[in-house]
Structures are given as C-alpha cells and as structure tokens.
Amino acid sequence: MCLGIPGRILDLRDEAGLAMGEVDFGGVRRDVCLAYVADQVKPGDYVVVHVGFAISRVDEEEARRTFESLRAMSQLEELDWMRETADASLRPFEQGGAP
Numbered sequence: 001m002c003l004g005i006p007g008r009i010l011d012l013r014d015e016a017g018l019a020m021g022e023v024d025f026g027g028v029r030r031d032v033c034l035a036y037v038a039d040q041v042k043p044g045d046y047v048v049v050h051v052g053f054a055i056s057r058v059d060e061e062e063a064r065r066t067f068e069s070l071r072a073m074s075q076l077e078e079l080d081w082m083r084e085t086a087d088a089s090l091r092p093f094e095q096g097g098a099p
Contacts, residue, residue, distance in 0.1 A: 004055060005070070006034070006063040006089075011043055023049060026067075026088030044077040064093050 009022035012034065014020070019038035022029055033053045034041060041047060046063040047054035058066070067089045 006046050006048050006058055006066045007043050009034070009041055009043050009047060010048070012038075012041070023033075023047065023054070025049075026084075026091070028088075045074075064090065067093075068095040 001022055007030075010022040010029065012019065012021045019034040021032055021034045021041075021043075023032040030049075030052070032047070032049050034047070035053070037047055037054045037057050040057045041079055046058045046060060048058055048066075049087040050055045064083070071087060071090065
C-alpha cells in the first residue's frame, strides 16, 4: 500500500541547493525533501509526504479530514501505527486549534 501522510512544516532550509524542512506528524518530526513544493509552502503549512518527499500542499481542513480517514482505516489491527499517528495529529484540532 502506498500512503501519503499529511504533516505540518516546522521549518525550511536549503541543503546544498535542495529545499528541505522539518515536518511534524502528530509529534513525530522528520526531515522531508520539499523540492516539489518549495515555491508553494512556508512554516505552518501542511504537506502530503510520501517516502520522505512532500508531494503536495494541503490546507488545514484537508489535513484534518485525512487524519480522520487514517483513524477510521486503522481499525485493522495491523495498522496500529496509523491510528497512533492519526490520533496524535488530531489532538490539536480537537482541542480547538491548529497544531
């Protein structure tokens, strides 16, 4: 299964001419290549990440809907990691604000 996960950009930087950034996935932070979306994003924006590459920018509402879908899909036992990520990512939305 190929899956793109939304995350919130925390920072942007240039690494040897390549756009990179730190992206938060519900408390799990990863370095992500932002080359495909570099001219479209800034810190605080949400991106869909697939195998370490941000492939598109999404708005906050779309990110929330995606996390809710991931939570619903995670009813399968083998997808516990997906439920944990979705639950952690949805917490700030449920508390009335963006992460």
